[in-house]
Amino acid sequence: MQANRSRDTQPEILVRRLLHARGLRYRVDVRPVPSLRRRADIVFTRKHIAVFIDGCFWHGCPEHGTRQFKPNITYWTDKIARNVCRDLETVNHLQEEGWTVLRYWEHVRPEEVVASIEAEYRRRS
């Protein structure tokens, strides 16, 4: 199983729809910089903002992280620990390239996520 987000999860779709309704235009599921192997969920290329909506389970949300998959808990926690490491590398890499990285847990209400993204977007106008 690929240890990363599946494309087009429900929270992501809602966030995109709301951003679009707010008049913000973005690219979806692209690499913000060529040197980064990962894609971001939502990218504002000219503003240099990359947004990640992190799945609670795969990215180790402190509230919902390891409650699922009680059997094989070590296996899953190792996998998740690696994901968390990779997430930090991603953030560092993008910040070194001058990007702003916005990360949200999938459990955060889409309206809150969008308000936060929009504030950063307007700040960079």
Ligand SMILES: [Zn+2]
């Ligand atoms: Zn969560």
